[in-house]
Amino acid sequence: MELYLVRHTTPDVVTGICYGHAELDVCAGFQREAEAVRGKLAGLAPTAFYTSPQLRCRKLAEALAFGEPQADDRLKEMHFGEWEMQPWDAIPRAALDRWGSRFVEEAPPGGESFNDLYRRASAFFAECAARHRGPVVAVTHAGVIRSLLAHALNLPLQHVPNFHLDFGGVTKLMMSAPYIKVAYVNR
Template sequence: MDIYLLRHGKSEENEKNTYYGAIDCSLNDEGINQGNRVKEKLRGIDFQCAYVSPTKRTLETLHIVNSSKELVVNLEERLKEINFGDFEGKSYGELLKLYPSECELWKNDWKDFTPPGGESYVQLYKRVESFMKELINKDYEKVLLVTHSGVIRTIYTYVLGGNLDLFWGFGCKNCDLAIIKYEYGNLYIDSITHC
């Protein structure tokens, strides 16, 4: 199985440099252009289906890159970005002023810390892990996932054995395209391409 991981194109919130996962924003002009460049890279690949995070930015990206009218598209909640709760839409500087004690806890335990009303990286890992365990039991040759940076880094972490300390060891720019292969019961990262 070839699992193509595509991060959404640049969005309105990317420009603001804020924490956002649950904020449902659209692609900006640069994000649309990125999607069109990736479309060329995906031309001719026959996907059996696509799984997409049900957010505007991921759905818009899929709409740009998908040239098949027959592609089966599955909206998948487990592919949503991490929810930053009350931290959503705020820069780190703003968070330091509004939530100084929470920021200290976050700095000291980034994996288990849960922002007020949000979720932790451990919770993100568990939902992505449950999706991946189901996916590798499907009978697909090629499948497309359109999702977010946090989810993609989590998938890399899952492929490498589940050690969350590896999470920050990967870059993941807008419209990056990665291929994960599942062969003979093993997952491995085959390639990562910047748009």
């Protein structure tokens, strides 16, 4: 199986705002960004097509025109709970520092930990690997992609914030038991 993980395009949100589960639209440059993503996936005929149910992913999935995507909650971004849509610098420094040093196990107030995100994303990956032989496209978020990269590369989860992922970027995981290969699609 080949799993193409597509990060949504640039969301319409001010820089410095904490967002994850928040429902955000896409920015004004969406059509140009969507065209660039289509170019990265040109010639691909996926056997399955999934999307996070969040608006910024659904809009890109529709623009990719691979047919009707199946929405899957496991592809949602991490839930930041009470911190959603708050400026990062408005969140008490002590709370941010505590969470930052323990984000794998500890959730923001009312949210989820990175481990929670990792478990649901890994379950999605395992199900795809069991169900599909051909290419699969999933439009999702940076947190999900980072967690699946950690899974594929067998890395400790605390290292995943260091993975830079562009808006509209495509990461390809190739499953060939017992190995997983990783590639960044940049055509």
